[in-house]
Amino acid sequence: MKISQVAVEVVRVPVDHPYTAGGRAVDANWHVLARITTSDAIEGIGYIVYPRPDLMTTIGSAARELGEHLIGMSVLEPEAAWEKLARRGDWVGPGGLLHCALAPLDIAVWDANGKTLGQPLHRLLGGFRDRLPTYASDGLWVSLSPGELAASAKQHVANGFGAVKLRLGKEAAPEMEARRVQAVREAVGPDVRIMVDAVESWTLARARRTGRVLQDAGIAWLEDPVHHSDVAGLADLRRRLEVPIAAGEHLYHLDAFRALLEARAVDVVILDLARVGGVTPWRKIAGLAQAHRVPVCGHVVPEIQVHLLSAVANGHMVEYVPRSAGILRAMPRIENGELVAPQGPGLGLELDETAVRRHRVV
Numbered sequence: 001m002k003i004s005q006v007a008v009e010v011v012r013v014p015v016d017h018p019y020t021a022g023g024r025a026v027d028a029n030w031h032v033l034a035r036i037t038t039s040d041a042i043e044g045i046g047y048i049v050y051p052r053p054d055l056m057t058t059i060g061s062a063a064r065e066l067g068e069h070l071i072g073m074s075v076l077e078p079e080a081a082w083e084k085l086a087r088r089g090d091w092v093g094p095g096g097l098l099h100c101a102l103a104p105l106d107i108a109v110w111d112a113n114g115k116t117l118g119q120p121l122h123r124l125l126g127g128f129r130d131r132l133p134t135y136a137s138d139g140l141w142v143s144l145s146p147g148e149l150a151a152s153a154k155q156h157v158a159n160g161f162g163a164v165k166l167r168l169g170k171e172a173a174p175e176m177e178a179r180r181v182q183a184v185r186e187a188v189g190p191d192v193r194i195m196v197d198a199v200e201s202w203t204l205a206r207a208r209r210t211g212r213v214l215q216d217a218g219i220a221w222l223e224d225p226v227h228h229s230d231v232a233g234l235a236d237l238r239r240r241l242e243v244p245i246a247a248g249e250h251l252y253h254l255d256a257f258r259a260l261l262e263a264r265a266v267d268v269v270i271l272d273l274a275r276v277g278g279v280t281p282w283r284k285i286a287g288l289a290q291a292h293r294v295p296v297c298g299h300v301v302p303e304i305q306v307h308l309l310s311a312v313a314n315g316h317m318v319e320y321v322p323r324s325a326g327i328l329r330a331m332p333r334i335e336n337g338e339l340v341a342p343q344g345p346g347l348g349l350e351l352d353e354t355a356v357r358r359h360r361v362v
């Protein structure tokens with residue numbers, strides 16, 4: 001169970017249908033993929049994924065350098081491994097690029113840990129359940145017209161989803177933003193939950209006005225209405241609106257989540273596995289949220305987040321965006337609107353090695 005080898009690759013997986021997000025054209029999902037081999041020939045994998053090339057090869061180099069310090073450590077001691085690597089890079093952390101480089105290594109350690117013990121990650125980390133509700137988040141972009149958005153949402157519901165999340169922030173008038181929600185509501189019927197993500201695109205004043213209109217349109221949550229650093233603004237919105245406020249995917253450190261929770265600024269905490277630095281810190285943030293009676297959700301990587309969210313009692317929903325489907329043999333299956341955690345040991349995921357080789361950049 002001692003780590004004998006660590007390898008890191010950067011993999012660019014082209015998307016089937018290029019789209020625009022945050023004003024940028026997206027044509028590929030970039031991965032930093034870590035592999036850990038143990039003395040008893042167990043391989044653990046871990047990766048982060050982002051739909052932009054910026055700094056991905058740099059993060060890959062940082063992960064490769066940090067990974068050298070894992071040699072000789074046990075995959076049964078992920079806390080010790082995380083702390084050791086975090087200390088090596090502490091002069092550029094916590095957070096930022098350091099966490100993004102740490103995350104694939106930490107995930108790979110946990111995967112190898114589960115494979116060594118013969119247990120799937122959702123059990124190893126707590127075992128609260130083995131599945132949880134999922135929502136479709138792909139193909140519901142801000143660049144689409146209300147009609148296109150409605151057609152895309154309807155397709156997701158036909159594919160088995162009971163909830164969808166739209167991106168907003170395009171329209172100047174609150175009523176026009178609400179029109180997008182109404183178009184989707186008409187297409188999917190009354191029983192499908194509709195969440196909206198404003199991707200930090202509004203001022204506080206606009207978020208107050210638009211939030212009220214969207215609340216009346218029947219949304220299930222309002223995500224990232226204002227910039228993540230505006231904790232007071234989020235808390236203000238939470239007091240004024242009846243719709244749940246969701247935020248957290250841009251935060252890196254436990255302390256930032258503590259500030260968000262202590263300010264009573266959110267009803268739902270969203271965790272990005274790359275930014276928080278992997279599974280090891282993820283668990284602490286989820287526990288902190290539970291202490292504040294706040295449920296947690298994952299940001300992207302549903303095939304990994306489903307394990308983490310199933311493990312804890314306050315796991316809420318999995319965001320389904322299959323950004324890594326192109327390098328995996330299979331994605332977890334969806335049953336009755338729920339994503340089922342893989343039952344194999346560790347992550348229970350198998351890489352499509354031919355695809356990894358084909359898309360490998362470094």
Ligand SMILES: [Mg+2]
Nearest residue numbers: 197223224249
């Ligand atoms: Mg979001």
